Amino acid sequence: MTDTSSIPFDSAQDLPSLHAMLDLVKMKNGWAKPTPSLYPAPKQHFVPAHWKFADARPALHAAGRLVGTDKAERRNLIMANPIDGNDYATVASLVGAYQMVKAGEVARSHRHTPNAMRIILEGGPKAYTIVDGHSIPMMPGDVLLTPNSCYHGHDNQTENEAYWIDILDVPLVQFLGPMFFEVHPDALERSQQVSPNASMRFAFADYIHQLMDSQELAAGVKTLLLGPPTLSTFDRTVVHLKAHTVWDLPASTPNQIWVVLKGQGTTRVNGQQFEWEAGDLMAMPYWNAFQHTASEDSILIRMSDAPLMQFLGWHRSGAGFPV
Numbered sequence: 001m002t003d004t005s006s007i008p009f010d011s012a013q014d015l016p017s018l019h020a021m022l023d024l025v026k027m028k029n030g031w032a033k034p035t036p037s038l039y040p041a042p043k044q045h046f047v048p049a050h051w052k053f054a055d056a057r058p059a060l061h062a063a064g065r066l067v068g069t070d071k072a073e074r075r076n077l078i079m080a081n082p083i084d085g086n087d088y089a090t091v092a093s094l095v096g097a098y099q100m101v102k103a104g105e106v107a108r109s110h111r112h113t114p115n116a117m118r119i120i121l122e123g124g125p126k127a128y129t130i131v132d133g134h135s136i137p138m139m140p141g142d143v144l145l146t147p148n149s150c151y152h153g154h155d156n157q158t159e160n161e162a163y164w165i166d167i168l169d170v171p172l173v174q175f176l177g178p179m180f181f182e183v184h185p186d187a188l189e190r191s192q193q194v195s196p197n198a199s200m201r202f203a204f205a206d207y208i209h210q211l212m213d214s215q216e217l218a219a220g221v222k223t224l225l226l227g228p229p230t231l232s233t234f235d236r237t238v239v240h241l242k243a244h245t246v247w248d249l250p251a252s253t254p255n256q257i258w259v260v261l262k263g264q265g266t267t268r269v270n271g272q273q274f275e276w277e278a279g280d281l282m283a284m285p286y287w288n289a290f291q292h293t294a295s296e297d298s299i300l301i302r303m304s305d306a307p308l309m310q311f312l313g314w315h316r317s318g319a320g321f322p323v
């Protein structure tokens with residue numbers, strides 16, 4: 001084609017003047033970038049972090065006096081990774097939040113494109129998440145899924161406050177763009193039936209036996225992948241650590257959130273030491289090697305975006321390119 005640009009590129013006598021002309025056509029040079037776009041190994045952005053249920057519980061109890069579920073979509077606390085400029089994501093693709101619904105209270109039904117799950121810390125047989133018309137009981141240690149576009153609301157018919165941890169892939173959806181959200185036309189979706197055996201529920205009373213009956217992955221370590229059903233972007237693995245087990249995990253590309261269901265122990269990462277107990281949550285961003293040490297028999301659950309990394313061909317563990 002003929003040169004019809006109104007910018008006199010041919011008159012540029014040096015790179016600064018060429019760069020100035022490029023600014024006029026909203027182009028960036030690729031030969032002197034201020035930061036490289038390609039680099040030999042993952043750069044750290046998010047940091048490993050630890051939050052205590054011992055802090056979240058009284059904070060949510062106080063919020064129960066000050067924030068009504070009629071005023072807020074959810075009464076929750078966001079575990080925002082403590083890096084500059086971030087007020088939401090726990091790791092690059094996932095967010096973790098503590099949530100509380102008071103005795104006798106409901107949280108209205110809504111649906112959204114982000115996939116969600118919850119891990120129950122305190123509940124009861126009459127504390128329900130209503131998923132697509134099924135009242136699913138929330139017992140301590142239960143794991144409940146609410147995939148992309150499923151209506152879900154909460155109805156606490158027990159005498160006590162119910163507490164749980166939500167994990168969602170909202171940061172990934174925000175990054176890529178396909179966010180949709182709407183509330184249910186009935187505010188709280190009417191429940192058709194109580195469904196303790198719903199496929200969206202992994203009851204602690206069931207999976208604990210499967211976990212304990214499984215083979216050891218390493219000395220003192222048993223794991224169980226919870227599924228199907230699955231969520232397309234992130235998975236859930238329950239882990240049993242025998243008392244005094246030390247488990248080293250290599251750096252890997254999946255972003256991870258760890259939640260402690262039972263027990264006590266320590267996680268060491270990058271010279272930091274997290275002393276954890278039941279209900280605590282840890283952010284373990286991509287490409288951090290870490291070590292769990294259980295001081296007593298412990299059960300943890302790991303959420304990770306490994307399914308996404310595998311689908312995209314970017315799953316790596318311990319080394320960069322496959323050998």
Ligand SMILES: [Fe+2]
Pocket residue numbers: 110111112116152
């Ligand atoms: Fe939701």
